[in-house]
Amino acid sequence: MLSLITIMRKNPRKAGLIPGEVVLTFDDGPNLKDNVTPRLLDVLDQHSVKAGFCVVGEQVHQHPDVVSRMYDSGHLLINHTQRHEHPFRQSYETLLNEILECDQEIAAALGIPDYRSEFFRAPFGIVTFAVRRVTRNLKMTPVLLSHYGWDTRVGPHNCQPIVDLLIQNAKRHQGGMFVFHDGSLVPPKVLEDDWRKSVENRSWVPDAVDEVITELKKHGLHFVLPGQSAVQSVDVMKAAA
Numbered sequence: 001m002l003s004l005i006t007i008m009r010k011n012p013r014k015a016g017l018i019p020g021e022v023v024l025t026f027d028d029g030p031n032l033k034d035n036v037t038p039r040l041l042d043v044l045d046q047h048s049v050k051a052g053f054c055v056v057g058e059q060v061h062q063h064p065d066v067v068s069r070m071y072d073s074g075h076l077l078i079n080h081t082q083r084h085e086h087p088f089r090q091s092y093e094t095l096l097n098e099i100l101e102c103d104q105e106i107a108a109a110l111g112i113p114d115y116r117s118e119f120f121r122a123p124f125g126i127v128t129f130a131v132r133r134v135t136r137n138l139k140m141t142p143v144l145l146s147h148y149g150w151d152t153r154v155g156p157h158n159c160q161p162i163v164d165l166l167i168q169n170a171k172r173h174q175g176g177m178f179v180f181h182d183g184s185l186v187p188p189k190v191l192e193d194d195w196r197k198s199v200e201n202r203s204w205v206p207d208a209v210d211e212v213i214t215e216l217k218k219h220g221l222h223f224v225l226p227g228q229s230a231v232q233s234v235d236v237m238k239a240a241a
């Protein structure tokens with residue numbers, strides 16, 4: 001199993017960034033429970049920060065207006081498949097359909113019939129041979145991470161150490177590519193009856209992002225979108241190998 005330490009030691013440069021650059025990505029939304037994703041968009045607007053949203057087709061179908069707002073606000077929409085199934089046993093054809101269906105949902109939400117996503121992130125970050133082949137054939141760019149913070153394992157009551165660690169890592173490594181989950185599609189290890197303690201409760205994410213952006217801006221870091229680093233020529237797939 002990949003350990004937290006191994007992931008945390010990854011160099012942000014391997015995600016195609018130069019020192020000082022931070023990319024924020026948000027996975028598995030949009031999510032309107034507790035109004036999470038709209039509140040998150042409000043926070044990003046307040047800070048004039050653009051981010052990448054790895055959206056899931058079935059969620060897009062439920063909340064097309066939120067996806068429209070992301071797009072109109074200048075955020076990057078990243079295809080995260082239609083159903084967010086584990087890619088481990090998915091064939092080329094299944095994965096291809098998952099990606100194309102998600103793009104159709106985005107196209108419908110935006111009212112742009114020929115919309116095609118340029119960027120892709122595999123569910124659970126699992127890059128199989130099929131993932132590599134499909135994304136290459138569709139000419140999609142994989143969106144990587146330099147740090148994974150295990151935010152799906154915390155709820156509002158115990159999120160602060162994760163947030164602090166992200167801030168520390170970004171300062172120590174002079175940036176990086178980070179992820180929060182505004183949606184909840186990762187099955188929890190333990191079912192929690194108390195919603196205030198549930199890891200499926202993402203209501204803490206907008207406030208956490210407010211804190212992260214405020215702290216990192218104070219530290220002189222700045223926010224860019226995937227693919228908009230000052231390093232434009234980095235082959236991110238090669239860098240991740």
Ligand SMILES: [Zn+2]
Binds near residue numbers: 027028080123
């Ligand atoms: Zn995901």
